[in-house]
Amino acid sequence: MQFISLTPGPTRTFAEIDTFGPIYSYRDVFTFWKMVKDGLSIPLLTCLCEKYGLELPPCLMQLPTELKMKILELVPGDSVAKMACVCAEMRCLASDDGLWKHKCLEEANHLVVNRSSVSWKAEFAAFWKQRQKVRSDMEISRRSVTSPGIIAQFRRQRRQR
Numbered sequence: 079m080q081f082i083s084l085t086p087g088p089t090r091t092f093a094e095i096d097t098f099g100p101i102y103s104y105r106d107v108f109t110f111w112k113m114v115k116d117g118l119s120i121p122l123l124t125c126l127c128e129k130y131g132l133e134l135p136p137c138l139m140q141l142p143t144e145l146k147m148k149i150l151e152l153v154p155g156d157s158v159a160k161m162a163c164v165c166a167e168m169r170c171l172a173s174d175d176g177l178w179k180h181k182c183l184e185e186a187n188h189l190v191v192n193r194s195s196v197s198w199k200a201e202f203a204a205f206w207k208q209r210q211k212v213r214s215d216m217e218i219s220r221r222s223v224t225s226p227g228i229i230a231q232f233r234r235q236r237r238q239r
Contacts, residue, residue, distance in 0.1 A: 104170075120142070146168075147171060147174070155181040155206065159203075173199065175198050175199065178198035178202050181202050182202050182205070185202075
C-alpha cells in the first residue's frame, strides 16, 4: 500500500510510515488533516454540489481553518472556551496561545506583561474565574442589602433608638 504525499517529497509505503512509530505529534496530525480537509475534501464537496445542482450543507466546520480562527478572534473569551468543547478541531484551534494572548489584550489588558513563557490560556482562565467571583460576591451583597428582611430589621433597630 502506498500513500500519496500532499507535500513535496517522495511517497512512502505503509511499512515505512509505521517504522516511525508514534513520533508524530497531535499537532502534526492536525496539520495533515487540515491540509486534506481544506485542500481536498471541501473543494471536492463544493464541486460535486455545483455539478449536480445541490445546495451546500450549512456548516461552520466546513469553513477554511483560517476563517474559523478569525471567527474565534471575534467572539469573547468565554465563548472560545465553550467552542473548544464542540469537537477536536475546535479544541485544537482554541488552544492556540496567540489567540489567548489576543483575548487577554482585549478583555484583561492589565494581565499583559513582558513574559515570554506564559500560558495565556491559563492567565485568561484565572482572570475569568476571579471576575466571576467578584460578580457573584457583588450579586450576593446586592441581594442582602435589598432583601425585605434586612430592611425591616434595619427599621426596627432605628425605632428602638
